Amino acid sequence: MANIFNINNLYYSYNNNDKEVFYNLTLNVPKSGLTVISGDNGSGKTTLCRLLLGLNRGYRGSIKLDGQELSNLKQEAILNSIIYIKQDIAGSFLGVTPEEDLSIWQNRFQTEDSQEKKTERKEALEKMGIISITDTPIWELSYGQRRKVMLSALALFSEKYWIIDEPSASLDSKGIRFLLNIIKSKITTKLGCLVLTHRTELFNDLCLENGTAWKLTDNGQIEKLF
Ligand SMILES: Nc1ncnc2c1ncn2[C@@H]1O[C@H](COP(=O)(O)OP(=O)(O)O)[C@@H](O)[C@H]1O
Ligand SMILES: [Mg+2]
Numbered sequence: 001m002a003n004i005f006n007i008n009n010l011y012y013s014y015n016n017n018d019k020e021v022f023y024n025l026t027l028n029v030p031k032s033g034l035t036v037i038s039g040d041n042g043s044g045k046t047t048l049c050r051l052l053l054g055l056n057r058g059y060r061g062s063i064k065l066d067g068q069e070l071s072n073l074k075q076e077a078i079l080n081s082i083i084y085i086k087q088d089i090a091g092s093f094l095g096v097t098p099e100e101d102l103s104i105w106q107n108r109f110q111t112e113d114s115q116e117k118k119t120e121r122k123e124a125l126e127k128m129g130i131i132s133i134t135d136t137p138i139w140e141l142s143y144g145q146r147r148k149v150m151l152s153a154l155a156l157f158s159e160k161y162w163i164i165d166e167p168s169a170s171l172d173s174k175g176i177r178f179l180l181n182i183i184k185s186k187i188t189t190k191l192g193c194l195v196l197t198h199r200t201e202l203f204n205d206l207c208l209e210n211g212t213a214w215k216l217t218d219n220g221q222i223e224k225l226f
Helices: 045-052 075-081 098-107 115-127 143-156 173-186 200-210
Strands: 003-012 022-030 034-038 060-065 082-085 161-165 193-197 211-216 222-224
Touching: 003 045, 022 222, 034 045, 034 200, 045 060, 045 161, 045 193, 075 082, 082 143, 098 115, 098 143, 115 143, 115 173, 143 161, 143 173, 173 193, 173 200, 193 200, 200 211
Parallel strands: 034 193, 034 211, 082 161, 161 193
Antiparallel strands: 003 022, 003 060, 211 222
């Protein structure tokens, strides 16, 4: 099976004299299906996302994206094949409303829009069950609602591999159902997704169907759960 990421003997620490977040970690992430990586708070889930996106540089060892060493790739090249939904809600919104925010994701600040794109955005918001807040200013939304807006952007990028950091944080049970449905349909396509979470149990069924679950360990490595 083809891999989207090949991580080999990865070492990483924020400052040279700090404890290493990753110590000789090796992991292959397949292109298709669901990959779940769990771990306690502080185990390195967000750090791993940032390394895979090229946002944290200066690792030792090797991280290959589609066979190319990540340290040689520009940010744009990485973002051409990956969409990353951050754990942090603060600072994640560019638009005043969900509708406008999704249109910025689509159009990247270019001015032309289209009816087609508008329909796509409507469907994206529907997939997270938040059509009723389409035009509500973001600052009036709860954290859970904001998380749903962030997650709805995934539906605009079916042609990319998804990396989602702590997607279930502050979601209600309805939101979690919508999220699982979106992931379920994603992993029936050629390109799957990577979910980083401290709540593996939510994703057990999907993993058993079509995926693999891993856990970051205290010593900076990773072990297979199932
Ligand atoms: N910007 C940073 N500077 C220094 N240390 C950091 C930074 N971000 C995270 N860390 C440290 O790296 C470790 C892993 O953090 P993180 O990747 O956020 O874990 P998780 O997402 O699994 O909760 C923690 O010990 C954390 O304190
Ligand atoms: Mg985190």
